[in-house]
Amino acid sequence: MSLIFDFLSLIYPKICQVCGKSLFRNEHILCMKCKHHLPLARFGNDHKNPVAQVFWGRVPTVMVTTAFLYNKGNAVQQLVHNFKYRGMRDIGIFLGEELGRVIIENPLHHDITHIIPVPLHPKKHKKRGFNQSEIIARGIAGNISAECNTSILYRKSYSGTQTRKSKFERWENVENIFSIKNENCIKNKHILLVDDVITTGATIEACAQCLLRIEGVRLSIAAVAFTRS
Numbered sequence: 001m002s003l004i005f006d007f008l009s010l011i012y013p014k015i016c017q018v019c020g021k022s023l024f025r026n027e028h029i030l031c032m033k034c035k036h037h038l039p040l041a042r043f044g045n046d047h048k049n050p051v052a053q054v055f056w057g058r059v060p061t062v063m064v065t066t067a068f069l070y071n072k073g074n075a076v077q078q079l080v081h082n083f084k085y086r087g088m089r090d091i092g093i094f095l096g097e098e099l100g101r102v103i104i105e106n107p108l109h110h111d112i113t114h115i116i117p118v119p120l121h122p123k124k125h126k127k128r129g130f131n132q133s134e135i136i137a138r139g140i141a142g143n144i145s146a147e148c149n150t151s152i153l154y155r156k157s158y159s160g161t162q163t164r165k166s167k168f169e170r171w172e173n174v175e176n177i178f179s180i181k182n183e184n185c186i187k188n189k190h191i192l193l194v195d196d197v198i199t200t201g202a203t204i205e206a207c208a209q210c211l212l213r214i215e216g217v218r219l220s221i222a223a224v225a226f227t228r229s
């Protein structure tokens, strides 16, 4: 399937990235049918928001927003996979724009001034060629009037593979890997921290703890998708 898909993508770049059908002129990335059936994960600013619950007692937030539900084998997983591991950046922009549309409907977004993507380690960045969270953040920035900033929050050390470690070890592993520079420009600002998929929230939490040390910073969190861990 994927070889045929690769080949078709070369000669007919305009095909649906979920079902493989040719797209009409007014369609982008997905056909109308697949777009209509994407599983949504859009929650309110209340105690029932399951993504906000992930951060309860860990990170104080203004709002926590996701667009889609990510499950093994679903269309969202397929899109995220093609974006991250097959380098299809236009899928990332599309996902960021979709997320941006959810964010502008939330009244709490109005004073966000900076959008900060979760940084990727430079080695991983070099290998992949891009930071997926940055591409999503740029898609969001097209929808809300805030600046996407990739220089304030950065990753200090390489944490290696996380797959063989326990949840506690993974947490230990991410706790001290982020740091801040030029903190003055985000003092007293409302920051939107952006990731691709939220699972345990450990990486976001580590970033949030750096950002929340800065005077007056208020934090919101957004991710394209949410998966229950």
Ligand SMILES: [Zn+2]
Pocket (backbone or CB within 6 Å): 016, 017, 018, 019, 020, 021, 030, 031, 032, 033, 034, 035
């Ligand atoms: Zn389709």
